[in-house]
Amino acid sequence: MPKKKVLIVDDEEHIRFLYSEELTDEGYDVVTTDSGYQLMELIEKEKPDVIVLDIKMVDYNGLDLLQDIRNKYYDLPVILCTAYDTFKEDMKSIAADHYVIKSFDLTELKSKIASALEAHIPES
Amino acid sequence: MFAAEVNPLGIKSAEVVVCIPSYNEAPNIALPTQKADEGLCEYFQGAKAVIINCDNDSTDGTREVFLKTATEVPKIYLSTPPGVRGKGNNLKNLFKKVLDLKAEVVIVVDADLKSITAQWIKRLGEPLTRDFGYVAPLYVRHKYDGTITNAIAYPMTRALYGRRVRQPLGGDFGFSGRLAEIYLRSNTWDEAVSQFGIDIWMTTLAMNNGIPICQAFMGRPKIHKAKDPVTELGPMFRQVIGTIFRMMIKSAPFWKGVKWSKPTAIFGFGLGEVEMPPTVEVNFHLLHHRFVEGFDDHLELWRKVFCGEVLRKLMEIRDLDNDRFDFPTLVWIRVLYDMAVVFQKTPPENTDVLIDSLIPLYFGKTLSFAKKTERMSIQEAEEVIENESMLFEESKPYLVENWPG
Numbered sequence: 001m002p003k004k005k006v007l008i009v010d011d012e013e014h015i016r017f018l019y020s021e022e023l024t025d026e027g028y029d030v031v032t033t034d035s036g037y038q039l040m041e042l043i044e045k046e047k048p049d050v051i052v053l054d055i056k057m058v059d060y061n062g063l064d065l066l067q068d069i070r071n072k073y074y075d076l077p078v079i080l081c082t083a084y085d086t087f088k089e090d091m092k093s094i095a096a097d098h099y100v101i102k103s104f105d106l107t108e109l110k111s112k113i114a115s116a117l118e119a120h121i122p123e124s
Numbered sequence: 125m126f127a128a129e130v131n132p133l134g135i136k137s138a139e140v141v142v143c144i145p146s147y148n149e150a151p152n153i154a155l156p157t158q159k160a161d162e163g164l165c166e167y168f169q170g171a172k173a174v175i176i177n178c179d180n181d182s183t184d185g186t187r188e189v190f191l192k193t194a195t196e197v198p199k200i201y202l203s204t205p206p207g208v209r210g211k212g213n214n215l216k217n218l219f220k221k222v223l224d225l226k227a228e229v230v231i232v233v234d235a236d237l238k239s240i241t242a243q244w245i246k247r248l249g250e251p252l253t254r255d256f257g258y259v260a261p262l263y264v265r266h267k268y269d270g271t272i273t274n275a276i277a278y279p280m281t282r283a284l285y286g287r288r289v290r291q292p293l294g295g296d297f298g299f300s301g302r303l304a305e306i307y308l309r310s311n312t313w314d315e316a317v318s319q320f321g322i323d324i325w326m327t328t329l330a331m332n333n334g335i336p337i338c339q340a341f342m343g344r345p346k347i348h349k350a351k352d353p354v355t356e357l358g359p360m361f362r363q364v365i366g367t368i369f370r371m372m373i374k375s376a377p378f379w380k381g382v383k384w385s386k387p388t389a390i391f392g393f394g395l396g397e398v399e400m401p402p403t404v405e406v407n408f409h410l411l412h413h414r415f416v417e418g419f420d421d422h423l424e425l426w427r428k429v430f431c432g433e434v435l436r437k438l439m440e441i442r443d444l445d446n447d448r449f450d451f452p453t454l455v456w457i458r459v460l461y462d463m464a465v466v467f468q469k470t471p472p473e474n475t476d477v478l479i480d481s482l483i484p485l486y487f488g489k490t491l492s493f494a495k496k497t498e499r500m501s502i503q504e505a506e507e508v509i510e511n512e513s514m515l516f517e518e519s520k521p522y523l524v525e526n527w528p529g
Contacts, residue, residue, distance in 0.1 A: 075386055077386075094390065118383055121382050122382065
């Protein structure tokens with residue numbers, strides 16, 4: 001069975017490194033980017049199965065990127081990742097499949113990735 | 125087809141339709157008619173548009189007010205036969221008319237809306253010109269508003285059909301001409317759907333027909349004519365919950381295959397300031413009283429519906445005083461799932477009694493939610509609802525296991 005591909009969008013290098021290492025060990029194919037720049041093109045090229053998206057990046061607002069992703073990719077799972085949970089005050093966040101608070105313990109993130117990939121709605 | 129049709133300009137086709145369903149809304153219908161006109165003129169320039177009032181043969185002059193309201197967009201008035209009531213019956217007339225007109229974009233707004241703006245027409249209609257087939261409204265609501273939605277309709281539809289539509293019975297929505305045809309041909313129409321069950325029925329059919337759904341962020345809260353909760357709760361509860369349960373029976377092969385849920389796209393952010401909703405007061409003592417009273421009226425029936433474990437839990441909850449009251453979400457989920465299973469086996473003539481017995485338990489659940497979120501902001505209360513909805517999804521295997529067949 002082909003590996004599921006996770007795209008990590010985060011401007012913090014150590015987070016990209018940590019996620020990449022741990023998720024690769026978990027059996028995922030991991031692609032990373034440090035910016036929302038040309039994210040749509042990257043998604044088109046890499047065709048990830050799930051995106052882990054940082055909300056607060058220096059140049060980009062993750063919630064705006066989420067809107068762009070959702071408008072183009074109706075069912076592509078997106079997991080929001082943030083250091084603070086105040087983002088939930090912005091209703092844009094409900095277009096995400098899940099959210100996790102950034103932590104060095106990736107148990108929750110792994111669990112959310114697994115359930116996002118498991119989610120299934122049959123063809124009618 | 126229609127008991128009465130007034131089509132002053134003889135409109136035979138249209139691309140965009142705004143429908144205002146009504147019954148005795150003469151004092152209110154002019155505003156949504158004007159806003160529909162403004163919205164169509166501003167945001168659907170160049171499209172052939174029409175505003176349709178689908179009415180239940182109102183006796184208060186609704187038709188006259190509607191037709192006399194000055195608009196640039198042409199208007200059509202349709203009515204059900206005298207004595208035939210219900211929003212669903214009005215919308216059935218709309219579905220037929222949409223097919224006649226060959227309309228592609230259909231927007232429905234309630235006749236008693238006081239907070240409608242022209243932008244609502246854009247937000248509910250524009251996604252339909254892209255790839256979406258159904259647009260549900262997303263309002264900021266007070267944490268104590270929309271309790272049937274929060275406690276039952278949202279978490280149930282989300283767990284069953286796998287789409288997170290926060291206001292599945294919002295009342296204002298958009299749908300495509302193709303979906304109108306699906307609605308008209310559906311064999312799931314019944315009496316409850318012809319009344320208040322229509323909104324949840326339309327959302328559910330869109331979900332289980334694989335129609336791309338989005339939610340339109342409305343920016344302003346929904347403010348409309350106040351309803352009497354005492355006289356209107358019973359029929360509305362029966363029709364909405366009955367429709368949810370009946371749709372479960374008819375779409376079991378579909379929802380059994382749904383695993384977890386997916387979000388929907390949100391349309392309409394960044395189009396202005398977000399306005400906070402007015403406060404809704406909750407009478408804790410009355411809710412508690414109605415909950416406890418339910419044991420006198422329905423305990424015998426509940427003994428047949430719920431297993432010993434659930435019954436024991438309900439008794440424990442009954443014995444809690446108002447200050448320490450808590451109705452655990454997992455018990456509430458078992459109540460709903462068990463009742464859905466029993467509903468499936470119940471002869472149609474007895475289902476109203478079954479749903480009526482759920483009302484006191486719903487009061488208990490509402491009280492518990494109100495107490496838990498008493499000091500919370502709207503956003504924090506939303507998180508509680510989201511967490512509870514996840515529990516509905518996590519508990520779904522129990523429902524699948526117990527569902528006959």
